[in-house]
Amino acid sequence: MLRAGLTGGIGSGKSTVARRLVRHGAVLVDSDVLAREVVAPGTEGLAEVVAAFGPEVLDAEGALDRPALAAVVFGDPGARERLNGIVHPLVRRRSAELIAAAPADAVVVQDIPLLVEGGMAALFPLVVVVHADPEERVRRLVELRGMPEADARARIAAQAGDDLRRAAADVWLENTGAPAELEAAVDALWSGRLVPFEENVRMRRPVRGGPARLVEPDPEWAAQAARLAARVAAAAGERGRGVAHTGSTGVPGLPAKDVIDLQLGVDSLADADAIRDALRDAGFPRRPEIDHDNAKPTGSAPWPERYHASADPGRPVHLHVREVGSPGWRHALLFRDWLRADADARAEYLAVEREAEARYGDDPNGLRYSEYTEPWFDAALPRAESWAASCAWSPSLH
Structure with missing residues (x-):
C-alpha cells in the first residue's frame, strides 16, 4: 500500500x-x-x-x-x-x-x-x-x-x-x-x-528514466533533496551513515536532468541488503539488475553498490547505496564538490552535457547519453584530485 x-x-x-x-x-x-x-x-x-x-x-x-x-x-x-x-x-x-x-x-x-x-x-x-x-x-x-x-x-x-x-x-x-x-x-x-x-x-517497480533532457536550474532542487534525504535516512535507520545530494542537481546553478541523485552511505553492502524492503516501503524500490557503478578510470574493476529509484511518478530520484569510504562513495562527493567550487570545470562539464543531449537526448533510456559523458570524467579526475589536495578536501554530506 x-x-x-x-x-x-x-x-x-x-x-x-x-x-x-x-x-x-x-x-x-x-x-x-x-x-x-x-x-x-x-x-x-x-x-x-x-x-x-x-x-x-x-x-x-x-x-x-x-x-x-x-x-x-x-x-x-x-x-x-x-x-x-x-x-x-x-x-x-x-x-x-x-x-x-x-x-x-x-x-x-x-x-x-x-x-x-x-x-x-x-x-x-x-x-x-x-x-x-x-x-x-x-x-x-x-x-x-x-x-x-x-x-x-x-x-x-x-x-x-x-x-x-x-x-x-x-x-x-x-x-x-x-x-x-x-x-x-x-x-x-x-x-x-x-x-x-x-x-x-x-509491484516493487521503480520509475524508469526517460530521455536525457537538460533543464534550467530549479531553486527547489535543494529543498526537494533535503526532504527526500530525510525520508531515506528514516527508512535506513541505524544502518544508514548519512545521505548526500549528489549529481548535477546537487551543484547550484548548473543546468541538469530533472533527477535528484542521492547517495546513502552504509558500513557494508550487507547492510544495504538488509534495508532493501524498508527503502522500498519508503518509495524507493531496488533495481536488482544494477549492482555496480562504472569505475574511474574506465576499465578498472567495477565499484559495487546497490541502486534504488523512486516509485513516485512525480519526482524522479536515483538512490545509490554505497559503502562509506569506498571509491564510488568518494568519487560522487568529490566531483560534486569540485564542480561547486570551480566555475571553469562547471562550464566545461555543461558543454559536454549539452553535446550529449544534442546527440542522444532522444534516447529513451539515457544510456548512450551517459556513455558519451564517461570519457570526460576519466580525463577530469586528475584535476579533481589536484583540487582536493590543494584545499585539503574531505568528503562531506552537505
Missing part, C-alpha cells in the same frame, strides 16, 4: 481534500477523529486524562468537556505536553490498527493536523499540504465555525508557518480559489500520482 500524509493549518480546507480523496477510494485515517475516539467515555484514554487534569474536565454526563480541557492546556506548554503524552500514543496505536486492516493495494491517507510540528514528514513516502492565506483561514473559522476572531488568530499563530510546511510538502495544494479548482487539483493528484505511486510500490 501507499501511505500519504495529509496536513495543513486550521481552516485551510484539509478536511475537504480528505473527503474528496475518500470519494476516489482512499482509506482515510483521521487523527482528529481518532483523538476523540481514544478519549470517549469508558476508554483508558479518558481515565488517564481525568487522572492528569482532574474531574473538572468532565461534563455532567461524564464525557470529556473539551472547552474546559482546552482552557487548561492552551496557554500552558507543560499541560499540553502531558495531554499529548496521553493522547498521541493511543492515536498512533489506533492508526496502526486501521492501516493494518486496509487492503494491500490501498492508498492510505493519514490526516494529521500537526504532522509538520511533530516532525513526522520523513515517515511518509508522500506528504500533501493544503494551504490557504491566513486571513482567509480566519474568515472561515469565524464565519463557518463560529470561532471568536481572537481565538482563530491564536490557533493559527500556534501552528507551523508556511515555510516549514513548504519544506515538508511533496504536493502543495492551494485552496484560495473556487471549490472546483481545489477539486480538480485533488482529482489530478489521485489519478496522476497517488494511484500509480501505490502500484509501483506494491
